[in-house]
Amino acid sequence: MPKGEGKVLAQNRQARYEYTILETFEAGMVLKGTEIKSIRGGKINIRDGYVTIHNGEAILQNVHISPFEKGNIFNHDPIRSRKLLLHKKQIQSLAGQTKTQGITIVPLKVYIKDGYAKVLIGVAKGKKKYDKRESLKQKDMKREVERALKNH
Template sequence: MPKGEGKLIAQNRKARYEYSILDTVEAGIVLNGTEIKSIRAGRINLKDGYAGIRNGEMYLYNVHIAPFEKGNQFNHDPLRTRKLLMKKKQIDKFTGEVKQGGVTIVPLKVYIKNGYAKVLIGLAKGKKQYDKRESIKRKDQKRQVERALKDYR
């Protein structure tokens, strides 16, 4: 998470397995009424989410925010498209990268920072199967080293 870390709400762990993350940016999310209450309760799922650029603005698609239990008629559509708040330069940079091809924009984390919901989005390039196996091997080796150091002490 960037400087001034907030309270981590949700994390897309599968994204780091499926993709190589080239660059990350923190963005605010435009939310409706009860959505922030659901997020604070941890009822958000980033698993199938992605971000896209439309009319020079960044949007978050397919991120599920569960309806708030006590929200009755004021509840929202769980899978609605949500606008991301970013600087124009950042959006232009991501637009250029995506237009070149081979990359996509995925949400990595959602957290609360200074009372506001923030999402960490990453510019991602898909991994091949052998890259995924290499990642698993590295993670296992790291775990074995940690275990050996723990036993050594």
């Protein structure tokens, strides 16, 4: 865990299986009212999420933040688009990379850092079926080696 990173509230394990992560960025999220309370409660799902670059802004799409139970009329749409806070050069870099065929930007995890909700996004390239099988083989072999070393 990088220095200063708090409790991980949501993690997209499927992304590491489906994609090869080329580069990662830490971004802040622009949230409204009760959304941060729901996130702190762990009521966020980033599995189907992705990031688009539109008009020089990074937008987090398709991420579900459940309405806050005690939020009444102040709750917001659970799947609304949320702006990500990144430096201009980072956004330009991301925009340039997504122009390449087969490259996408996916959220990897959401955590609280210094009181702010942060999302770790990754520039990802889709894996083929044989790549996924190879990843599973590598993972199994690593597990076997660790088990053998532990028993000795």
